[in-house]
Amino acid sequence: MPDSTDAVTTPTPRRNPKPKVTTIAGRELKPSTLMMGHGFDPALSEGSLKAPIFLTSTFAFENSAAGKRHFEGITGKRPGGAEGLVYSRFNGPNQEILEDRLAIWDGAEDALSFSSGMTAITVMMLAYCNHGDVIVHSGPLYAATEGFVAKVLSKFGITYIDFAAGATRAELDGVLAKAKEQANAQGGKVAMVYLESPANPTNALVDVQAVRDARDAVLDADGTPIAIDNTFLGPLWSRPLDHGADVVVYSLTKYVGGHSDLVAGSIAGAKRWINPVRALRNTMGGIADPNTAWMLLRSLETVELRMQRAGENAAKVCAFLKDHPKVDGLGYLGFIDDPRQQDIYNRHCSGAGSTFSLFVKGGEAEAFRFLDAMKIAKLAVSLGGTETLASCPAAMTHLSVPDDRKAQLGITPNLVRISIGIEDPDDLIADFDQALAAV
Numbered sequence: 001m002p003d004s005t006d007a008v009t010t011p012t013p014r015r016n017p018k019p020k021v022t023t024i025a026g027r028e029l030k031p032s033t034l035m036m037g038h039g040f041d042p043a044l045s046e047g048s049l050k051a052p053i054f055l056t057s058t059f060a061f062e063n064s065a066a067g068k069r070h071f072e073g074i075t076g077k078r079p080g081g082a083e084g085l086v087y088s089r090f091n092g093p094n095q096e097i098l099e100d101r102l103a104i105w106d107g108a109e110d111a112l113s114f115s116s117g118m119t120a121i122t123v124m125m126l127a128y129c130n131h132g133d134v135i136v137h138s139g140p141l142y143a144a145t146e147g148f149v150a151k152v153l154s155k156f157g158i159t160y161i162d163f164a165a166g167a168t169r170a171e172l173d174g175v176l177a178k179a180k181e182q183a184n185a186q187g188g189k190v191a192m193v194y195l196e197s198p199a200n201p202t203n204a205l206v207d208v209q210a211v212r213d214a215r216d217a218v219l220d221a222d223g224t225p226i227a228i229d230n231t232f233l234g235p236l237w238s239r240p241l242d243h244g245a246d247v248v249v250y251s252l253t254k255y256v257g258g259h260s261d262l263v264a265g266s267i268a269g270a271k272r273w274i275n276p277v278r279a280l281r282n283t284m285g286g287i288a289d290p291n292t293a294w295m296l297l298r299s300l301e302t303v304e305l306r307m308q309r310a311g312e313n314a315a316k317v318c319a320f321l322k323d324h325p326k327v328d329g330l331g332y333l334g335f336i337d338d339p340r341q342q343d344i345y346n347r348h349c350s351g352a353g354s355t356f357s358l359f360v361k362g363g364e365a366e367a368f369r370f371l372d373a374m375k376i377a378k379l380a381v382s383l384g385g386t387e388t389l390a391s392c393p394a395a396m397t398h399l400s401v402p403d404d405r406k407a408q409l410g411i412t413p414n415l416v417r418i419s420i421g422i423e424d425p426d427d428l429i430a431d432f433d434q435a436l437a438a439v
């Protein structure tokens, strides 16, 4: 058969992306197993066990007919969409393998990778929102996300309503009804519900099931997706798609990357929610680069091990800190004292994570003495890396937040934010012990 005929039926196809084995004797293989090979066939890369880094800006078509068919798919002149790879702003082999593997962790149909968590969040919001629409979001959000909604989307006539992370079903019903009225008055719709759980640095959890029930009762379930930033607990300790979210969002910079050596982001969900974001990513760019995607593939092979160890370490460190005389309190999901928050935790989380707030007895001076005395923990913002990090939000990440908002969120000068790594837990306890002695 001539090449051109072949190409018309199988135009520059995505080469054998299907995993050979996802079940054995009816047993579905776990994500930790699939991270070693899913979506990559060594036979297509000279037998290379690991995926090479595909540094190319464009991909060669088999022939002209295949090129035409590709663009017919992209432009909608032919149903079924485009297949295969054409240009690296749209996608590449490393990113496709990464996206397939990310989708597995959250039980999602599809996933997209981005150059940062903020690129993922902003491209997604722009894809879902039109002029006159309203975003409903939990609060507080990561400051850059909150700023994007309030200061950037507002330039395009998109407004927002927020609610406190721990809101009840009745409160959520009220907020969504108000958002609907606001959208009607603006000639738009409620474009999306955006959640972040647990909230930073309060650690308040959002009841995703209640948000889903409220959305289904008050709004158009088909038209208003619920997206959630799962950076603090995902992908191991929380799977929000199982509890009613439609799209899960990550800063892969944190636990997934896990070594504090890259910046990236992702979203995952059903194709119907992912496709519009993919189309805008194709236009705007913002996909993770091949080298970063490759590093994330390596990170995904150990993400479960790293998160388990960090979680166990955090539990030991927090048990030590709990009744320490120089400690005023802990914001740690392993020690929740509010029954409603505990109920959400029991329904939504399988682990308390390794990021928490430590309230040092005293004020800023005491917090600074503690931070400056730490010998193992590094003084840096961010979280989810192999190393323990500590920072003081009131004086650093949240310095520009107005004082009354800080007070409302419980961001006091003595709050130290800790992300526990995978060091030896007794070494970490020794470090916290000597640093508290220096306060």
Ligand SMILES: Cc1ncc(COP(=O)(O)O)c(C=O)c1O
Residues within 6 Å of the ligand: 116, 117, 118, 119, 142, 196, 200, 229, 231, 232, 250, 251, 252, 253, 263, 264, 265, 382
């Ligand atoms: C919860 C959360 N979401 C999103 C982001 C933004 O991610 P990135 O820094 O990868 O853009 C961060 C960064 O700290 C974060 O903590």
